[in-house]
Amino acid sequence: MIGRLFCCHENLDFETGNDTMAISQQHNEAMASQSEQFHETRIIDVVGLGKVFDQNGQSLTVMERVNFHAYEGEFVSIIGPSGCGKSTLLNIIAGLDDQTEGSLKLRGEEASDRLGTVGYMQQKDLLLPWRSVLDNAIFGLELQGVSKREARDRASALMEQFGLDGFESEYPSALSGGMRQRVAFLRTVLADQQMFLLDEPFGALDALNRSQIHEWLLGLWERLNKTIVMVTHDVDEAIFLSDRVYVMSARPGTMRLVANVDLPRPRYLEMVTSEGFVELKTELLSAIRRESAS
Amino acid sequence: MSIVNRPGVCESYAFPNWLRTLITVGLRWLPAVLIVVAVVGFWEAYVRIFDVQKWLLPAPSVIAKTIGVDAGLLWGHTLATIEEIVVGFALALVCGFALATAIGLSRTIERALYPFIIASQTIPIIVIAPMLLIWVGYGLAPKVIVVALICFFPIVVNMVDGLKSVDSDVVSLMRTLGANRWAIFLKLQVPTSLPYLFSGLRIAIAFSVIGAVIGEWVGSSEGLGYLMIRSKPQFLTERVFAAIVILSALGVSLFAMVGIVERFALPWWHKEHGSRT
Numbered sequence: 001m002i003g004r005l006f007c008c009h010e011n012l013d014f015e016t017g018n019d020t021m022a023i024s025q026q027h028n029e030a031m032a033s034q035s036e037q038f039h040e041t042r043i044i045d046v047v048g049l050g051k052v053f054d055q056n057g058q059s060l061t062v063m064e065r066v067n068f069h070a071y072e073g074e075f076v077s078i079i080g081p082s083g084c085g086k087s088t089l090l091n092i093i094a095g096l097d098d099q100t101e102g103s104l105k106l107r108g109e110e111a112s113d114r115l116g117t118v119g120y121m122q123q124k125d126l127l128l129p130w131r132s133v134l135d136n137a138i139f140g141l142e143l144q145g146v147s148k149r150e151a152r153d154r155a156s157a158l159m160e161q162f163g164l165d166g167f168e169s170e171y172p173s174a175l176s177g178g179m180r181q182r183v184a185f186l187r188t189v190l191a192d193q194q195m196f197l198l199d200e201p202f203g204a205l206d207a208l209n210r211s212q213i214h215e216w217l218l219g220l221w222e223r224l225n226k227t228i229v230m231v232t233h234d235v236d237e238a239i240f241l242s243d244r245v246y247v248m249s250a251r252p253g254t255m256r257l258v259a260n261v262d263l264p265r266p267r268y269l270e271m272v273t274s275e276g277f278v279e280l281k282t283e284l285l286s287a288i289r290r291e292s293a294s
Numbered sequence: 295m296s297i298v299n300r301p302g303v304c305e306s307y308a309f310p311n312w313l314r315t316l317i318t319v320g321l322r323w324l325p326a327v328l329i330v331v332a333v334v335g336f337w338e339a340y341v342r343i344f345d346v347q348k349w350l351l352p353a354p355s356v357i358a359k360t361i362g363v364d365a366g367l368l369w370g371h372t373l374a375t376i377e378e379i380v381v382g383f384a385l386a387l388v389c390g391f392a393l394a395t396a397i398g399l400s401r402t403i404e405r406a407l408y409p410f411i412i413a414s415q416t417i418p419i420i421v422i423a424p425m426l427l428i429w430v431g432y433g434l435a436p437k438v439i440v441v442a443l444i445c446f447f448p449i450v451v452n453m454v455d456g457l458k459s460v461d462s463d464v465v466s467l468m469r470t471l472g473a474n475r476w477a478i479f480l481k482l483q484v485p486t487s488l489p490y491l492f493s494g495l496r497i498a499i500a501f502s503v504i505g506a507v508i509g510e511w512v513g514s515s516e517g518l519g520y521l522m523i524r525s526k527p528q529f530l531t532e533r534v535f536a537a538i539v540i541l542s543a544l545g546v547s548l549f550a551m552v553g554i555v556e557r558f559a560l561p562w563w564h565k566e567h568g569s570r571t
């Protein structure tokens with residue numbers, strides 16, 4: 001088995017199934033070995049996080065006791081049913097919103113002024129229609145105060161890597177969905193923040209485009225050496241790309257399961273059909289199915 | 295498909311490119327041209343058949359002749375009216391832009407100013423215009439103020455709507471990229487509002503013509519509105535109509551000019567939505 005599954009112990013009181021309990025018992029031991037494996041600080045460390053929204057007097061508990069972390073340079077995915085608070089969690093990590101409970105540390109510090117330091121690519125590409133591809137790409141640099149000329153130089157150097165060569169002066173409306181997504185990627189990468197949060201970045205792409213962009217993204221991630229946290233609906237995508245995969249429960253969302261993906265790197269498309277991959281996928285899918293059913 | 299592939303069939307019957315363009319453009323304006331031809335034809339026939347007096351209703355041919363004969367006189371007054379429109383419109387644009395900016399930046403300013411901006415449109419211009427003569431004197435100023443008063447409202451309302459119609463997700467994105475309130479205003483709100491602003495400018499420029507005429511009616515010594523007021527008691531009805539024709543042409547041209555400026559100012563908008571004129 002290539003993946004090790006363990007339940008997040010903080011949620012034990014929510015678990016009723018015996019099989020999940022059994023898995024969770026391995027948790028502490030597995031966790032310990034994992035820390036040794038990385039020898040790194042937790043660049044993101046979320047403990048007991050909760051979020052309650054107030055909506056016209058009614059309170060809506062979106063997340064409860066969420067425990068989540070990512071090590072420096074790690075690629076972590078989060079899967080969960082729709083509406084379970086995945087985007088809310090990313091919003092809080094990025095600093096767009098604050099938790100109502102629990103703690104969030106970035107690089108080991110309470111980061112109350114984290115807004116602007118965490119790269120965040122939302123579900124939509126959010127390109128500005130009046131800016132050319134090149135000027136959309138430099139938007140982050142521009143907001144950080146880098147001069148337009150220098151920003152354009154830096155962006156131009158990366159155009160080819162992002163498959164945008166020759167499209168510099170086009171408006172976004174002339175681009176395909178995949179290309180628009182790559183411009184958004186380039187904008188995020190150029191802003192050069194300490195970590196990247198990606199919220200369902202490939203939702204708009206068809207399967208063929210997806211597998212191509214997965215390999216491309218992995219190449220990029222290896223070169224950049226940055227921490228990536230990605231939210232996705234796609235189990236294959238999560239396993240193929242990640243070091244670890246979190247499974248979230250239905251609302252109120254909490255981390256139900258975390259799986260180590262021990263596939264070797266660099267990864268190739270063919271691994272998707274390997275025995276270990278399929279086994280892990282089956283486990284994750286059944287966990288997700290349990291969540292969606294409850 | 296097969297027809298397209300057969301050589302000769304298509305090409306031999308094909309029109310040259312310029313003719314094709316001409317036909318396309320012609321077809322697009324055909325309904326408007328047909329309406330004008332029908333109305334003018336009916337009008338001309340009616341006047342001739344019933345022998346309507348020239349001072350009561352001049353025939354289109356008489357109006358056309360008047361435009362030709364009085365060209366010098368009409369041109370002078372047209373220039374005066376254009377001056378009032380351009381200065382008044384520019385004033386409205388500057389004030390409208392400034393007001394919309396202030397309202398867009400601050401909810402407090404919005405709550406403080408918006409009621410008065412709306413109230414300004416309930417002032418009967420006809421009543422205010424004579425007072426303006428007393429307040430600011432008898433020159434270009436009162437006409438410019440009337441034009442600006444009429445024009446600034448659609449400019450402000452449209453631009454404020456535009457400033458508010460930003461995508462909140464883009465605001466979030468900008469904040470995660472380190473943007474402050476001012477950057478969000480300058481780099482997101484203002485560009486988002488520009489197509490709205492131009493919609494306001496189209497309405498404003500169409501209103502501006504009638505604004506100038508009203509300003510002239512109340513008190514002036516030149517301009518097409520003044521010419522109409524002076525020609526009516528002299529029973530020079532054909533001259534009144536000539537002025538109306540010129541004013542209409544002026545309105546249409548100014549409207550088209552706003553469209554052309556927009557095309558250059560917002561090329562991305564046109565690539566996305568195509569032409570609106």
Ligand SMILES: Nc1ncnc2c1ncn2[C@@H]1O[C@H](COP(=O)(O)OP(=O)(O)O)[C@@H](O)[C@H]1O
Nearest residue numbers: 053055060062081082083084085086087088089
């Ligand atoms: N600003 C907000 N105010 C109130 N409710 C919100 C707000 N943002 C999100 N929610 C609610 O929180 C829940 C989780 O949303 P979200 O984090 O977007 O879910 P996911 O990304 O997992 O699909 C949803 O039910 C949503 O309606």
Ligand SMILES: [Mg+2]
Nearest residue numbers: 086087088199
């Ligand atoms: Mg979401």
